[in-house]
Amino acid sequence: MFSRKTLYEKIVFVAALSTTAIAYAQHDTILLGTTNREFFIKGDQKYRFSEYKKVFINPEALAYMRKSNTNGTVAQVFGALGGAFMGYRLAQELFFKKQTAYHNGVAYEIKRRGGWGIAGIGLGMVGVSIPFAIGAGKNMKKAIRTQNDADAQSTAETSKTSYRLDVSGNSVGLTYNF
Structure with missing residues (x-):
């Protein structure tokens, strides 16, 4: 049977290996938040919209x-x-x-006419703003997708899986890099 010391060492080794696997296997993806204070969420950190230069490091994004x-x-x-x-x-x-x-001392009410041109100009300006707003949303989604893809690709390139068996003296070790 196993002694307590070797069993303890094996449990610590497996726990350290699984913790390391979780830490290196994940990359922080960028998500859209719901408020202005949490506009971008990257990992555990939350960024405002004005801090987008801290979030996006890929030049294309x-x-x-x-x-x-x-x-x-x-x-x-x-x-x-x-x-x-x-x-x-x-x-x-x-x-x-x-x-x-008042006309010749007689008061009468005049109904205003016209002036709807200003409302029409306003309606036209709102109509012009809609394609710009749609374009802003599409470009933001492209930026997030591009940055996440670049992060995933760099994580995949840097993490190459390798195994190594270390034998020295009276101990044997297995190293797993990913």
Whole structure:
């Protein structure tokens, strides 16, 4: 039967081997978070959107991320201006429908007409922002996919499996590298 010391050594060896296997077999993939504070999740760390240069180290993925950032900014500008123009015209229509005018001492109400061109311009600006927003999302997904693929490829290249049997004196050891 085994002595306690050798059994203990075998348990420690198997535990160390499995821990090492788990540590080296995994690579940190990038995931999208749900909030601005957790926009990118890489392993256990959470990054904001503004910290994308820390997350993406692959040049191709970084280029996709920059393009996504630019498209997102353009979409936000056009969307905000378009929404402001439409909101301005709708507020005029709802709250300032009638205007009191005086003609020869007689008061009468004048209904405002026109002004829907501003709302149309706003609607057009919102329409222009939509393709930019879609492009920003697609480029962000491409950046994440490219970075994850590059990380997986570099992990596969660096981890080559090898076995080695070490015999010395009165001990025998098996080394497993992956």
